[in-house]
Amino acid sequence: MNDSFDLRVAEAHIEVHKFRGGAIIGTVILALILQACVPVYFPKFSVLDLPLLIVIYFGLSRRHPATGLLLGMVIGLLQDSLSGPTVPLGLYGIAKTIIGYLASSIGARLDTEHPAARFALTIIFFGLHQGIILLIRRLLLAQPEPWFTMRMGIAAVVNAVVAVLLFMVLDRLRKD
Amino acid sequence: MGANTIRHKPLVLLTGVIILQILLLAVQIKRDSQGRLIRVWTVGAVSPFQRASATGVGSVRGAWNHYFALQNTSRENERLRHENDTLKLQINQLQSRAAEADRLALLLNFRQAHPTIPMLGARVIGTGADSASETVFLDRGDRDGIHRNMAVITPDGVVGKIVESYRDTSQVLLLTDKDSGVGAMLSESRIQSPVGGVGEPLLTMKYVANDDTVNVGEHVVTSGMDRIFPRDLPVGTVAQIKPGNPFKQIRIKPSANLERLEEVIVLLSLQPLDLKKDAEAAAATAAEAKQPVKTQKP
Numbered sequence: 001m002n003d004s005f006d007l008r009v010a011e012a013h014i015e016v017h018k019f020r021g022g023a024i025i026g027t028v029i030l031a032l033i034l035q036a037c038v039p040v041y042f043p044k045f046s047v048l049d050l051p052l053l054i055v056i057y058f059g060l061s062r063r064h065p066a067t068g069l070l071l072g073m074v075i076g077l078l079q080d081s082l083s084g085p086t087v088p089l090g091l092y093g094i095a096k097t098i099i100g101y102l103a104s105s106i107g108a109r110l111d112t113e114h115p116a117a118r119f120a121l122t123i124i125f126f127g128l129h130q131g132i133i134l135l136i137r138r139l140l141l142a143q144p145e146p147w148f149t150m151r152m153g154i155a156a157v158v159n160a161v162v163a164v165l166l167f168m169v170l171d172r173l174r175k176d
Numbered sequence: 177m178g179a180n181t182i183r184h185k186p187l188v189l190l191t192g193v194i195i196l197q198i199l200l201l202a203v204q205i206k207r208d209s210q211g212r213l214i215r216v217w218t219v220g221a222v223s224p225f226q227r228a229s230a231t232g233v234g235s236v237r238g239a240w241n242h243y244f245a246l247q248n249t250s251r252e253n254e255r256l257r258h259e260n261d262t263l264k265l266q267i268n269q270l271q272s273r274a275a276e277a278d279r280l281a282l283l284l285n286f287r288q289a290h291p292t293i294p295m296l297g298a299r300v301i302g303t304g305a306d307s308a309s310e311t312v313f314l315d316r317g318d319r320d321g322i323h324r325n326m327a328v329i330t331p332d333g334v335v336g337k338i339v340e341s342y343r344d345t346s347q348v349l350l351l352t353d354k355d356s357g358v359g360a361m362l363s364e365s366r367i368q369s370p371v372g373g374v375g376e377p378l379l380t381m382k383y384v385a386n387d388d389t390v391n392v393g394e395h396v397v398t399s400g401m402d403r404i405f406p407r408d409l410p411v412g413t414v415a416q417i418k419p420g421n422p423f424k425q426i427r428i429k430p431s432a433n434l435e436r437l438e439e440v441i442v443l444l445s446l447q448p449l450d451l452k453k454d455a456e457a458a459a460a461t462a463a464e465a466k467q468p469v470k471t472q473k474p
Contacts, residue, residue, distance in 0.1 A: 036222050037229040041237075065186030073193050081218030088204045089214060090197035097197065101190045140201055 017061040023173040027054055028075055036082050047155045049126070051075045053163045055096050056125050057170050059103025060112045068107075072100020088141065095132040099125050115164045122163040126156040279439050282331040286441065293406070294444040296320055298328075300437045301345070310336075310353035310373060312437060317344045325404055327443040333410035333431025334358055334398060335440050346442075350434050351379060351411075359402035360411045363395040371396060371411055371428055377435065378415055381426035388424070390417055396428050406443070 031050040039046040055075055059068035076096030080089045103125060106112070112121060130152055137143040283297050298314040316322050318341050328335040328348045336356060340347040349356050350373070357372035360381065367390070369383045384390060394414045400407035412428040419425075 033222060033225045033229070037226050040226075040230070041233050066189050069186065069190050069193060073197070077197075077214070078218055081215045082222060088201050090201040090204070093200075094194055094197045097190065097193050101186065105186075136201070140198065141205070 016063045018175045019061075019173050020175055024058060024071070027058075027170065027173070028071075028078075032075070032078055032082065035079070047151075047158050048162055049129070049155075049159060050166075051079045051092075052096065052099065052126065052129055053122070053159060053166055055100045056103045056122060056163065057167050059100045060107035060118075060121070061170075061174070063104055063108040065101050065104045065108070068104025069097050069101035072096035072098070072103075075100075091133060091136055091141075094136060095129050098132055099129050102128070115168075118167050119160045119164050122160040123156045126159050130156075276438070283439055283441055286331040296322065296442045296444055298322075298346075298440055298442055300440065310350040310356070310375065310434075311339070312348050312350065314346045314348060314440065314442070315344070316442065317342045317346045319343055321444050322346045322442055326445075327405045328440050329405070329409060329443065330432045330437070330440055332433065333412065334405055335432050335434065335437065337404055338442065348440070351430055351432075352377060352434055357402070358405055358411060359399040360396050361399040362390060362414075363397050364391075365389060365394075368399050368401065370402075377430075379412060379428040379430055381414075381428055382423065384424045384426055386419055386422065386424055390414060390424065390426060392417060 028051070031054045035048075035050045055068075055072045058071055062068060062071075073093055073096065076091075076093035077089060079092040079096070080087050083092070103121075106121070110117070112118060134145050134147060137145045280297075287295060287297075296316060298316040298320075300312045301315045302313040303311065314322070314328075322338055322341050324338055324341055326338045328337060334351055336348045336350040336353070338346050339349040351358060351371070352373040352375065354373055354375045357370050359368070360371040361368040362384075365388065367384055367388050369381050371379050371381050374380050381396065392414050396411040396414065398405040398407055398409040398411055410431040412430045414426055415429040416427040417424055
């Protein structure tokens with residue numbers, strides 16, 4: 001009982017951020033368009049998962065699990081739609097739903113404004129996201145995929161570095 | 177209980193959403209469909225942006241490549257120009273080698289056609305230092321058996337004669353030199369007259385009487401009378417004929433290209449030679465060799 005009281009006290013100190021009108025929708029659309037367009041010209045850009053970073057950021061900032069998981073689901077399904085016939089609808093949808101839920105749940109309990117925390121959380125969420133996708137592929141789709149590759153590790157670090165910078169930019173869209 | 181439900185509402189929502197998506201996956205796998213409608217909508221919504229970005233990126237890239245990023249182009253141009261120069265040089269070298277091979281093949285043919293005549297191939301390595309005399313230096317000399325007054329020819333015709341022989345080189349007085357001369361005759365009329373140089377590209381035939389008939393284009397060959405050059409070697413062709421007193425002024429264009437000599441043949445004999453007989457003998461030998469061997473019946 002005391003633990004739950006302490007938790008609520010701690011949650012009360014964490015601020016829930018609100019964003020300017022259309023900021024979330026605009027950012028989501030921009031991220032999806034960039035993810036669909038840029039790798040055509042810069043193939044190495046595909047190592048980034050911008051939609052995932054957006055899910056993590058808004059999950060951590062909004063700190064509302066329901067909003068986080070719904071946002072994750074929408075972004076994931078849209079990403080599935082743009083990913084071609086080899087990716088069934090729901091693959092990224094499920095993964096990003098879970099990440100959205102977890103990010104917003106953690107954001108409601110911890111202060112995630114510090115760049116180091118953001119870096120570490122992004123690496124964890126990226127790994128988790130890949131793990132969920134692997135599980136779905138292996139268990140539900142019967143597609144054999146390696147559990148871990150060096151590319152995956154590098155991608156996690158790259159995404160975390162980009163996340164730190166991207167989150168600083170996105171912080172400017174918050175309402176003061 | 178009510179507070180508990182509110183607290184776990186996101187978890188219930190999460191479970192519901194995931195189950196829905198798993199069902200969506202299952203439907204797709206079972207019906208082998210890919211949720212085409214949703215994809216069509218999404219792709220339809222994003223493709224205009226993709227098209228616009230393709231146009232924009234194409235324009236920016238074009239502008240960058242053609243107007244700003246010219247540093248590499250310049251370097252590449254320089255590299256290609258350098259490569260082009262190197263290739264041109266190689267082509268020239270190869271053409272030169274091919275021409276040399278042709279010339280050497282002619283020399284070889286000439287040698288094979290006259291197997292009994294001792295001769296030696298030599299390369300022209302230099303020309304006389306003064307402009308008044310027409311001489312060249314060969315890369316063969318005394319050690320190779322070359323001596324003064326030996327005839328120097330090419331398969332095309334007479335070149336001149338050896339005027340000096342050193343240990344490893346020798347000097348040739350070309351037919352075009354003022355002091356040079358060769359016993360010659362007109363190939364059709366068989367009129368004999370020496371042909372000599374005047375220090376110009378054309379030679380002169382000195383003692384042909386005005387009454388004798390000579391035609392432009394007629395071939396002039398060696399007569400063998402000078403005891404240096406064998407009979408019937410081509411000397412040149414009649415290029416100009418002018419009446420003179422008491423002899424015609426006949427100009428001869430040398431058969432051998434004396435202005436561009438590279439390889440020559442030195443005839444290693446001071447004895448009179450008969451090229452015609454020798455050539456006929458070589459032809460007869462070749463014909464005999466070509467005849468099939470007849471086998472005798474038992």
